Amino acid sequence: MGELTRLREFLNELIPSEDQFQRLYQNFCAQIRKGLGAKTNKDADTKCYLTYVQDFPHGNETGKYLALDLGGSRFRVLLVTLKGDRDAELVAKIYDLTEKELLGTGTQLFDYIAKCLHEFVCEQKVEGEHMALGFTFSFPCVQTGLSRATLVRWTKGFNCSDTVGEDVGVMLKSAITRRSGLKIDMVAILNDTTGTQMSCAHRNPACNIGLIVGTGCNACYTEKVENCERLDSKYKDRPKIIINVEWGAFGEKGGLDHLLTDYDKIVDKNSLNAGTQIYEKMVAGMYMGELVRLILLRAVNENLIFAQCKLRKQITDILTKKPNCIETKVLSDIANDKGDDWPLVKDVFKDIFHLHDADPDDCMKFKYICDVVAKRAGNMLGVTLGALVNKVGESFSIIGVDGTVYRCHPNFDGYMRETLDRFVEKDRKYDIMLSEDGSGRGAALVAAVVHREYIERKSLNTRLHT
Numbered sequence: 007m008g009e010l011t012r013l014r015e016f017l018n019e020l021i022p023s024e025d026q027f028q029r030l031y032q033n034f035c036a037q038i039r040k041g042l043g044a045k046t047n048k049d050a051d052t053k054c055y056l057t058y059v060q061d062f063p064h065g066n067e068t069g070k071y072l073a074l075d076l077g078g079s080r081f082r083v084l085l086v087t088l089k090g091d092r093d094a095e096l097v098a099k100i101y102d103l104t105e106k107e108l109l110g111t112g113t114q115l116f117d118y119i120a121k122c123l124h125e126f127v128c129e130q131k132v133e134g135e136h137m138a139l140g141f142t143f144s145f146p147c148v149q150t151g152l153s154r155a156t157l158v159r160w161t162k163g164f165n166c167s168d169t170v171g172e173d174v175g176v177m178l179k180s181a182i183t184r185r186s187g188l189k190i191d192m193v194a195i196l197n198d199t200t201g202t203q204m205s206c207a208h209r210n211p212a213c214n215i216g217l218i219v220g221t222g223c224n225a226c227y228t229e230k231v232e233n234c235e236r237l238d239s240k241y242k243d244r245p246k247i248i249i250n251v252e253w254g255a256f257g258e259k260g261g262l263d264h265l266l267t268d269y270d271k272i273v274d275k276n277s278l279n280a281g282t283q284i285y286e287k288m289v290a291g292m293y294m295g296e297l298v299r300l301i302l303l304r305a306v307n308e309n310l311i312f313a314q315c316k317l318r319k320q321i322t323d324i325l326t327k328k329p330n331c332i333e334t335k336v337l338s339d340i341a342n343d344k345g346d347d348w349p350l351v352k353d354v355f356k357d358i359f360h361l362h363d364a365d366p367d368d369c370m371k372f373k374y375i376c377d378v379v380a381k382r383a384g385n386m387l388g389v390t391l392g393a394l395v396n397k398v399g400e401s402f403s404i405i406g407v408d409g410t411v412y413r414c415h416p417n418f419d420g421y422m423r424e425t426l427d428r429f430v431e432k433d434r435k436y437d438i439m440l441s442e443d444g445s446g447r448g449a450a451l452v453a454a455v456v457h458r459e460y461i462e463r464k465s466l467n468t469r470l471h472t
């Protein structure tokens with residue numbers, strides 16, 4: 007048997023069959039049903055959190071708003087000027103997060119956020135203005151209103167103490183109050199998926215699904231209020247509400263067992279949050295590079311790649327001793343390598359393994375491994391997105407997307423569409439829209455919509471009482 011054929015066979019478990027995709031679809035739909043049900047929610051792994059976002063942008067919103075975006079490897083503060091014609095102007099500043107913030111106490115984290123916010127408003131010369139702020143906080147939260155959100159658990163690389171079970175809105179407000187001089191009113195907390203959906207809906211109202219494929223992975227969608235058993239009747243005067251699926255947690259109750267490989271199990275076991283976020287660990291940026299490292303290591307040991315390479319031992323050592331030595335960015339970078347002398351793969355080999363004269367066959371095999379991991383992720387996401395398009399039930403749905411994996415990997419969109427095309431019901435159509443400046447702009451929009459709604463209710467009250 008040829009070497010490439012052997013490698014293909016070796017990777018076969020990472021290439022789901024049609025039957026496995028079907029089961030993924032069925033299991034996922036069952037979890038969504040459970041998540042929405044009042045009695046079944048406790049047994050669901052996709053908790054389908056109510057976001058309380060029920061008003062959608064009209065496109066004519068105007069004014070200046072602040073937004074915070076916390077959830078990935080970096081934290082952003084934004085000043086968003088909505089211009090009233092489906093357009094917005096943005097000034098953003100990125101602040102790095104160190105281990106001190108990611109793994110310290112919640113108070114340390116929120117004090118740091120308030121400090122950055124303070125610096126930012128001073129730099130933008132808006133410190134004297136009374137401004138509304140939308141807070142994109144991209145972790146699972148139980149919300150009881152737009153500005154109240156209790157953290158359920160940390161995901162991705164975050165693990166601050168004294169925060170789970172706390173209202174992060176209150177924590178942010180207290181941190182803002184501790185810094186005197188800030189006249190900022192935090193009016194809404196939202197997930198990055200919701201921000202992305204709102205941001206895309208601002209441009210095109212047909213957007214009813216939001217997706218993030220970045221450090222983490224998650225989706226939200228517009229649901230009819232009558233399908234939300236957990237929603238208090240006082241919120242049922244409006245027809246729809248955005249549901250934050252938190253699908254990264256899918257698989258915690260076995261729904262993905264038929265797809266899990268040893269590599270997935272090791273990634274989970276070595277993570278900060280073992281046993282949780284199983285789907286996320288198969289498809290998100292924080293983990294795909296690590297999957298490639300584990301696959302590569304086993305492939306080297308089984309003489310399927312680098313078999314003749316003189317640095318074979320050194321490569322094995324690096325792969326064994328350096329977890330996370332392959333970043334997910336590598337998957338995107340080398341996907342652009344057309345295979346003509348393999349310049350991009352060779353750069354990666356130089357960087358990671360100090361290998362300067364790579365064999366073209368090894369380059370081709372490495373690219374193949376990376377493609378298999380990315381394709382599995384994109385294809386799986388297409389299946390669960392298909393389920394959401396069908397659940398939304400409109401004849402046309404736009405999926406608003408953001409996140410580094412989707413943005414940077416040249417084939418990811420195509421991988422998602424492959425399975426979306428197969429799973430979206432025949433009488434429905436969909437399209438995918440890349441969100442521009444996604445969740446930050448979305449947070450400002452939610453703040454604006456809350457503000458609009460407040461004004462409308464106030465004027466209605468005045469009319470009723472005069």
Ligand code: GLC
Pocket residue numbers: 077078143144145146161162197198199218220221222223224225252254286
């Ligand atoms: C994680 C978070 C989720 C977020 C996603 C993308 O899955 O739990 O809230 O939307 O990452 O950032």
